[in-house]
Amino acid sequence: MAAVSLRLGDLVWGKLGRYPPWPGKIVNPPKDLKKPRGKKCFFVKFFGTEDHAWIKVEQLKPYHAHKEEMIKINKGKRFQQAVDAVEEFLRRAKGKDQTSSHNSADDKNRRNSSEDRSRPNSGDEKRKLSLSEGKVKKNMGEGKKRVSSGSSERGSKSPLKRAQEQSPRKRGRPPKDEKDLTIPESSTVKGMMAGPMAAFKWQPTVSEPVKDADPHFHHFLLSQTEKPAVCYQAITKKLKICEEETGSTSIQAADSTAVNGSITPTDKKIGFLGLGLMGSGIVSNLLKMGHTVTVWNRTAEKCDLFIQEGARLGRTPAEVVSTCDITFACVSDPKAAKDLVLGPSGVLQGIRPGKCYVDMSTVDADTVTELAQVIVSRGGRFLEAPVSGNQQLSNDGMLVILAAGDRGLYEDCSSCFQAMGKTSFFLDILQGNFKPDFYLKYIQKDLRLAIALGDAVNHPTPMAAAANEVYKRAKALDQSDNDMSAVYRAYIH
Numbered sequence: 001m002a003a004v005s006l007r008l009g010d011l012v013w014g015k016l017g018r019y020p021p022w023p024g025k026i027v028n029p030p031k032d033l034k035k036p037r038g039k040k041c042f043f044v045k046f047f048g049t050e051d052h053a054w055i056k057v058e059q060l061k062p063y064h065a066h067k068e069e070m071i072k073i074n075k076g077k078r079f080q081q082a083v084d085a086v087e088e089f090l091r092r093a094k095g096k097d098q099t100s101s102h103n104s105a106d107d108k109n110r111r112n113s114s115e116d117r118s119r120p121n122s123g124d125e126k127r128k129l130s131l132s133e134g135k136v137k138k139n140m141g142e143g144k145k146r147v148s149s150g151s152s153e154r155g156s157k158s159p160l161k162r163a164q165e166q167s168p169r170k171r172g173r174p175p176k177d178e179k180d181l182t183i184p185e186s187s188t189v190k191g192m193m194a195g196p197m198a199a200f201k202w203q204p205t206v207s208e209p210v211k212d213a214d215p216h217f218h219h220f221l222l223s224q225t226e227k228p229a230v231c232y233q234a235i236t237k238k239l240k241i242c243e244e245e246t247g248s249t250s251i252q253a254a255d256s257t258a259v260n261g262s263i264t265p266t267d268k269k270i271g272f273l274g275l276g277l278m279g280s281g282i283v284s285n286l287l288k289m290g291h292t293v294t295v296w297n298r299t300a301e302k303c304d305l306f307i308q309e310g311a312r313l314g315r316t317p318a319e320v321v322s323t324c325d326i327t328f329a330c331v332s333d334p335k336a337a338k339d340l341v342l343g344p345s346g347v348l349q350g351i352r353p354g355k356c357y358v359d360m361s362t363v364d365a366d367t368v369t370e371l372a373q374v375i376v377s378r379g380g381r382f383l384e385a386p387v388s389g390n391q392q393l394s395n396d397g398m399l400v401i402l403a404a405g406d407r408g409l410y411e412d413c414s415s416c417f418q419a420m421g422k423t424s425f426f427l428d429i430l431q432g433n434f435k436p437d438f439y440l441k442y443i444q445k446d447l448r449l450a451i452a453l454g455d456a457v458n459h460p461t462p463m464a465a466a467a468n469e470v471y472k473r474a475k476a477l478d479q480s481d482n483d484m485s486a487v488y489r490a491y492i493h
Contacts, residue, residue: 006042011063011086013070014044014055020074020263020290023047023063023086029054047089048082075265076290077310265290266415271324273317273340273347274361275302278387279330281394282360282420287311289419296320317341321350321357326413330360330387334367341371353379356409360401362386372405383409387421398422404429427485434482441480443487444471 006012006026013021029035029043029052041056063086071083272283275297286293287309295303296314303313314320317340321327327347331337337359341347347357357375359368359382368384375382383406389399401417401424403410410426417424447468454461470490477493479486 006057006060006062011090012042012044013061013063013066014046014053015059016051016053016055019288020079020265021061021066021070022049022051022079023070023082025089046082047085048078073264074290075292076287078288079290263289263415263418265292265419266412268325268412269294269323270416271296271314271320271327273297273320273327273329274331275306276330276332277391278360278389278394278399281391281397282328282330282399283311284309284395285397285419286416289415291416291419294320294324316345317347318345318350321347321355322352324355326356326358326409326416328358328360328385328416332361334361334363337361337363337367337371341374348374348378351375351378351380354381355379356381356383356406356412358383358385358409358413360385360387381406381409383413385410385413385417385424389421394420401425402427429485429488434479434486436481436483438484439480440471440474440482440484440486443484444468444475444480447471 008026008028010026012024012026014024015021024044024046026042027045033043035041035043036054039056039058041054042060043052044055044060045052067083270286270291271294272279272286273296275283275295279297280302283293283295283306287306292312293306293310294312294314295306296317296319297303303311307313314323317329329337329340329347331340339346341357351357357371357380359371363386372382372384383403385401385403387394387399387401393399397420399421401421403413403417403424404427407426407428410424447464450464451461451468453459454464471487473490473493474480474487477489479489
């Protein structure tokens, strides 16, 4: 994104890490949140989320100028909800401007009317002046009598001092109806800012109108007026502060995925079967990155959360495969993988020419071979893509994906693999492609070092020793300068 001239209060599109551009507003950060060093940046509150972040100026674009462009390239229920929130905010702001303008016009008319009524005409003016002069003289005479009488009753107190005592309010204090219009003194404001609310701007009391009632920007501030300490602690727990590689500090929801790279979601319809520990995190990240996803799970209740996040519901595996372009599956073991494909209303019943099936389960070679054969026999395309990682890495979008099979399908899955993993590999071992990413001879060197360390401390290293023998065999077959995956050849000779 090109650098632009921006200021506080502007609506913008902000780009954070690998998230798609998102609508937000430039706001003042909490006072205890330091601005990152280095390049110029603004603190942005994003619509439709609980996310705040320092965003570099080159990663920001004006909202209105780029609205149509962003809506075309971004999809997903969350994104649409964020755009709707911006439009609602604009409607409210426009309504307030119109009301303010209308009120100003009414006030002006009332002032003019009042001035017209109070302005005497030339014929009446002399009569009113003469009458008022007579009343003043009469009152002055009565006043002298009251002063004289008062002096005899109250002693030597002056008329001014007695007038002060008789007044219902002390000198300098405004009347009751004016008191509400006064601004609190600086000491009062300082006192209010000294407590748990010190990081936030002072807010009006409940009886006063809030300038901007939009909840997306004042959920921090409004919550402070009732339970400042408790709300602040709860928000602090809910959010985490993370340091990006660039050194900028951002506040993000605690369940945010990794923020490296940029993803443009595929326009293909994605299906996903299996919402267990691994599958749940994968689907969550696919949705966050804007993919259109249809889900199915053996226990249907597990689908509810993802439906709320914008996923579609498939009634059977066959229905998911038949309505989607690419269907992923991630289940627990070989039996579950076979049942999913070959069972009643299974994947095989929805496969037809062009449909794609990606099995992300970790299963044995015989099971993979059988599933690939039946899928391809119906005209489908097959890719095995087991993952390396755990539940937390799945939630964070940091899995490692090891794929083999249809190379074209692997490339079609590119945006999906980027959403769910930090890296993916396509293995083509059977075709003899061992172009080195890491030399086999260096792996064998590392094994030797590990074994030597074990010898030095008298610690057994049976697994390293066994692996070392296999790599020594591969080196003897002239595989030293090939990729480490060429160790495969040690098993077929």
